[in-house]
Amino acid sequence: MGHLSTSERVCSKTPIPGDASPPPLLARRAKLANGDAQQQVRRGEDSSPELPPRGKLSLPQKEDTAKKVVPQSIVNHVPKDQINLEEYKRTFIGDNVLGWQFEAPLKWDKVIQISLLHIVAVGVLLTYPLHRLNWYSVFWAFFVGGVAGFGVTAGAHRFWTHRSYKANGILRTLLMISYCVAGQNTLYDWxxxxxxxxxxSETDADPHNANRGFFFSHVGWLMMLKHPEVLRRGRQIDMSDILEDPVVQFHQKYFYVLKVIFCFLLPTIVPVYLFGESWSLAFAQQCLFRYVSSLNFTWSVNSAAHLWGSRPYDKRIMPSENIFVSVIAMGEGWHNYHHVFPWDYKAAELGNYKVNFTTMVLDGFHKLGWAWNMKQPSKELVRRILEKYGDGSHVSQGLDSGKDYAAIGASQMVGNVHYAEVPDPELEYDAESSSTESAKLDENENEGERMKKSKKMICT
Ligand SMILES: [Zn+2]
Ligand SMILES: [Zn+2]
Known part of the structure; x- marks a missing residue:
């Protein structure tokens, strides 16, 4: 989501996917978000000879963590919180590799790990002995991939990040274990x-800023140091709910053990002992094909769903409705809607369970009584927003449909169910006024600027 005031957003043009140079408005947004210091770093004006060697950037700095009591287990795993930002900014100079100038210093260990993983996976796939294909193993790979996807979409994303529903201890534990199967970062970092x-979104403070192109927003951001603005803004994010959650604390404490067991060991052992699969093929299926696919499916939400698709709810932002991403990412591709209504547990307004598998499972847990308070915006709010800001591609605005919004009814709501709406009053207001959470925040930040302007107007 963007974070400009409404008047600035109205003037914006939809960026062209793949266009290396950000549109003027986005460039202005980036500047607003970053200030001049970052621009200087880009130009290399700050590259003084006294720079400490790279790799010795982090010195403990307590100012940001001192406000709340942070469990030691989490602090130990989040060294980014202790980095001296000023020093970090000074040394944030892009690497030049064989004439390719990168915007940030590369994390060579990640470059090698991620590249090798993909090269080996593709190589093994191309030479896979198809005559030894075991359909039980194939089914198992899909099942494990589904569990991993559910952990990311229903757990890390819809539950822990957006708090779009409430869950009891059993479901939270299941979500955490499922998330471990995906083999991604710690929940805290995610x-x-x-x-x-x-x-x-789409500023330098966005960890996977889609304005930096498909590759960066897909995987490149994991291979280079985070932009200083990502760290600075990240420290301002309220993470108190996450820090206090015992399930997250447990995951943080045993992160590596849990990852090895649930992402690699168990999924590989099961087909060997239950389906008579060979160790080497079981390893290839789970630790290469399934793992690599699952990572790329998640990453496609940050890349493809920010670059390609329609924008029926807010044409001023880059996140888009992308059915392809929705299928592979279990319902996370309805991204234009999601960025406008991030607290909706369905992460989509329309569609069905085929393109929103996560919602189907969550509805099941709701029926069991393990999940409740499934948040959704009111239909009236959705209608008002899409009519005001949408690009006109919403099904209720189709040329041949002749339907108005109310006529869509329950039939096209995800999963054909529509629980009692549980709008979040504060966010409802936000969506109505600016359609983003961040707009409000930045409008506050720019308050000083506006005050100055209005004073000037009064004086003149
Ligand atoms: Zn997004
Ligand atoms: Zn989200």
């Missing part, structure tokens, strides 16, 4: 990255 992403 949630903070995603909250920053929503607040500062």
């Amino acid at each position: 949630v903070r990255d995603h909250r920053v992403h929503h607040k500062y």
